[in-house]
Amino acid sequence: MTEILTPKVLVVGGGPGGYVAAIRCGQLGLDTVLVEGDRLGGTCLIRGCIPSKALIHAASLYAEMTEAANRPRFGIGLTTPPMLDFGATMAWKDGIVDRLNGGVGGLLRKAKVKTISGWARFSDAKTCSVETADGKVTVRPEHVILATGSKPVELPFLAFGGKVISSTEALSLLEVPKNLVIVGAGYIGLELGIAYRKLGAEVTVVEARSSILPQYDAQLVEPVRRWLKAHRVEVLLNAKALGEEKDGIAIEQTDSGRSILPADRIIVTIGRKAAIDGWGLEAMNLKTSGPFVEVDERCHTSTKNVWAIGDLVGEPMLAHKASAQGEMVAEIIAGKKRRWQPVAIPAVCFTEPEIVSVGIGPADAGPDTISAQFPFAANGRALTMAGSENGGFVRVIAHKDSHRILGIQAVGIHAAELVHHFVTLIEMGAVLEDVSGIIHAHPTLGEATHEASLAALGHALHF
Structure with missing residues (x-):
């Protein structure tokens, strides 16, 4: 017999957008059901952000120990190279994922959210059927929050399978x-490529465009480019992948023609696309905008009481954007007045070194702006971590007359940990004088933000 549920809210997708929306709905006293076809946590937790950062951390430790065996630093050396048990590394990574997956389940139970494991299929905007291990469940909610996320883009001439894999499989290699x-020199490809290079792989990056990390300006990218060159990662720009060959991959370069690159594995990381297929979008009468579901400033779709959040509604495809939208929609359903109006959404690239960017960059800065930067080479904390050698810096962009901060970028060691400082300053409407008047703890990397602001005002103290 089919079980029929009639909750106030149905959330489809248990990723960082969906589960946050469901938890907030539960906290607000809304009867909520969440349907997830895979594991709770979504792409970010299960097969993206979290496992990749675990792999990056382990790879960095291994690389440091390998270097200590070959060339002692800081008076520290090893008499023999380190041993890598990659299976154990992956097991440790999986343990972190499992722990967080269980944590999400616990948070949903605490918020009194009913979780259904199975694939959601809509026959109309308010009727959803789920085939579960215990039978069919039909859900007829008052409100629907769609948080189905995204999936890797597949090239027709490099279909996933065998040695051609996506970032998902790249995080589960044996x-x-x-x-x-x-294939693809965006942040996903370079994060994975750098990690596997540190683990000992010979890595080649194939990029059809003329630069790596095209979403960032050349000055931010330069320290990463230098790291790739110093560690013998071959980067082939203006190069097009043609297809898989028996022993590798065929490519064509603008200046040298066709060639074959040896490859045991080919990771295709050319982007991600909204997961709009297979759950009944066509039956819900939703307007789309290109490949995404169209929403207004409240994340409301064209159909009454149907909402969409996260990767499903467009760029930027970031977990923290999805979570913020999920929280907002839950509060709107509960009767609060909210709308989507962030001043800036931070972006972080966990390459070597790390890159962060908030607000406008140099390409968007006009004649009515001023800009200044402070190098980590002049920052005491960066020096104590040997993080001053890669050309890292913090840059501040502000309005020339009002001095209001419009953008902040950084590249360097642990730069990701500065991003919340950056986004807070922009969201709060800080001016350069605000930052110059804040006493920054010494010695910290955050002092570089202070010094960059002082430099924009014309009186940096340590550079």
């Missing part, structure tokens, strides 16, 4: 490839 080719 051994480190001897020869690894990354």
Whole structure:
């Protein structure tokens, strides 16, 4: 017999947008059901942000120990190279994922959210059927929050399967490839490529455009480019992947023609697309905008009481954007007045070194702005962590007359940990004088933000 549920809210998708929306709905006393076809946590927790950062951390430790065996630093050396048990590394990574997955389930139970495991299929905007291990469940809610996320883009001439894999499979390999080719030099591809290079793989990056990390300006990217060159990661720009070959991948470069690159694994990381197929979008009478579901400033779709959040509604495809939208929609359903109006959404790239950007960059800065930067080479904390050697810096962009801060970027060691400082300053409407008047703890990397602001005002103290 089919079980029929009639909750106030149905959330489809248990990723960072969906589960946050469901938890907030529960906290607000709304009867809520969440349907997830895979594991709670979504792409970010299960097969994206969290496992990739675990792999990056382990790879960095291994690389540091390998270097200590070859060339002692800081008076520290190893008499033999470190041993890598990659299976154990992956097991540790999986343990972190499992722990967080269980944590999400616990938070949903605490908020009194009913979770259904199975694939949601809509026959109309307010009727959803789920085939579960215990039978069919039909859900007829008053409100629907769609948080189905995104999936990797597949190239027709490099279909996923065998040695051609997406970022998902790249985080579950059983051994480190001897020869690894990354197709796409965006942040996902370079994060994975750098991690596997540190683990010992020979890595080649194939990029059809003329630069790596095209979403960032050349000055931010330069320290990453230098790291890739110093660690013998071959970067082929203006190069097009043609297809898989028996022993590798065929490519064509503008200046040198066709060639074959050896590859045990080929990771295709050319982007992600909204997951709009297979759950009944066509039956819900929703307007779309290109490949995304169209929403207004409240994340409301064209159909009454149907909401959409996260990757499903467009760029930026970031977990923290999805979570913020999920929280907002839950509060709107509960009767609060909210709308989507962030001043800035931070972006972080966990390459070597890390890159962060909030607000406008140099390309958007006009004649009515001023800009200044402060190098980590002049920052005491960066020096104590050997993080001053890669050309890292903090840059501040502000309005010339009002001195209101419009953008902040950084590249360097642990730069990601500065991003909340950056976004807070922009969201709060801070001016350069605000930052110059704040006493920053010494010695910290955050002092570079203070000094960059002082430099924009014309009187940096330590540079």
